[in-house]
Amino acid sequence: MKLGSTMRRHRGLTVGAAIVALLLLVGLGAAVYADHANTYDLKEERIAFRDGAQRLDGVLAKPTHGRGPYGLVILVHGDGPKNATNDGFYRPQMEAYAKAGYATLSWNKPGVDGTPGNWLDQSMDDRARETEAAIVWSRSRPDVDHARVGLWGASQAGWVLPRVAARTPDVRFVIAVSPAINWLRQGRYNLLAELRADHASAARIEDEVRRSDRTRQLLEQGATHEQYRAALGDAADMPADRWAFARKNFGEDASADLARVRVPVLLMLAGHDVNVDVAETEAEYRRLLGGRAELTVRHYPGAAHSMVDKDIEDSRLDTYITAIFAPRDLFAAGYLGDQRRFLAGR
Numbered sequence: 001m002k003l004g005s006t007m008r009r010h011r012g013l014t015v016g017a018a019i020v021a022l023l024l025l026v027g028l029g030a031a032v033y034a035d036h037a038n039t040y041d042l043k044e045e046r047i048a049f050r051d052g053a054q055r056l057d058g059v060l061a062k063p064t065h066g067r068g069p070y071g072l073v074i075l076v077h078g079d080g081p082k083n084a085t086n087d088g089f090y091r092p093q094m095e096a097y098a099k100a101g102y103a104t105l106s107w108n109k110p111g112v113d114g115t116p117g118n119w120l121d122q123s124m125d126d127r128a129r130e131t132e133a134a135i136v137w138s139r140s141r142p143d144v145d146h147a148r149v150g151l152w153g154a155s156q157a158g159w160v161l162p163r164v165a166a167r168t169p170d171v172r173f174v175i176a177v178s179p180a181i182n183w184l185r186q187g188r189y190n191l192l193a194e195l196r197a198d199h200a201s202a203a204r205i206e207d208e209v210r211r212s213d214r215t216r217q218l219l220e221q222g223a224t225h226e227q228y229r230a231a232l233g234d235a236a237d238m239p240a241d242r243w244a245f246a247r248k249n250f251g252e253d254a255s256a257d258l259a260r261v262r263v264p265v266l267l268m269l270a271g272h273d274v275n276v277d278v279a280e281t282e283a284e285y286r287r288l289l290g291g292r293a294e295l296t297v298r299h300y301p302g303a304a305h306s307m308v309d310k311d312i313e314d315s316r317l318d319t320y321i322t323a324i325f326a327p328r329d330l331f332a333a334g335y336l337g338d339q340r341r342f343l344a345g346r
Contacts, residue, residue, distance in 0.1 A: 061104045120244065128160050161179070183250050185277070
């Protein structure tokens, strides 16, 4: 082989090795940066408490500064099979609370991450009693300031928060994120909003509304899952445990409980919420709490129902990249800071 050919091959190997080394360095740097971005100024402790015979496994996250006792924010999940940190989604909030001098208590829903039971077996009153059991458990903790215990909850928690706040003197404040008032009205609003977002035809909207009305009739009649499937055929999209959950809860309305709330409330509403009619929610909160409880309303025009910035939520790639490299930036501008300031004022 000629010397020139050998040298060209050697240079090629050297350049290739350099590119590989550079890519490895970039990957390592990205991994280090992502690890740093997902490291929170918190001390997390695995805990468990009981709601009657039900064991609930959770997390108590405390500030790393100070010695306590700390105020406490108890997190009440929305719909779905959520674990204590909502797969890490709650941690930016927990950190914001810690900066205001508050610990956070949250737990797995029954049937999630090894916790026994099935969350779809629960009524909203079951969820309220579960939250009250968490409050009772917190009284045993010397690192909790029992004069500064409050509730945070999102979406479906809107039927739990006012119930617990109205009947539990320990609750000193409520942070309500994207809550609805009436279960059935919320469902109809969500259906129509999603159809409009999909640019559905008038014929499709008519069909979907007819199916929704028939489902409501069956729920009001106490129909079994078999009767539901027989009535709707292929349009019956709820499995048996979801149907049972709907039967327990479709009559929920937060109005009566809201009218009995006497503690400060921070109501946080999204500008792009297709799940909840935020205009109705704000009007009812103002009507039912007005003059009886301190109400602070904050609007986030760029936010989706989850309070994630809508532009980010609309892109799986953007959501993934932001969650890895800048998880605190997932949320709409002001969302974390407003909660921190609300807590600091307690």
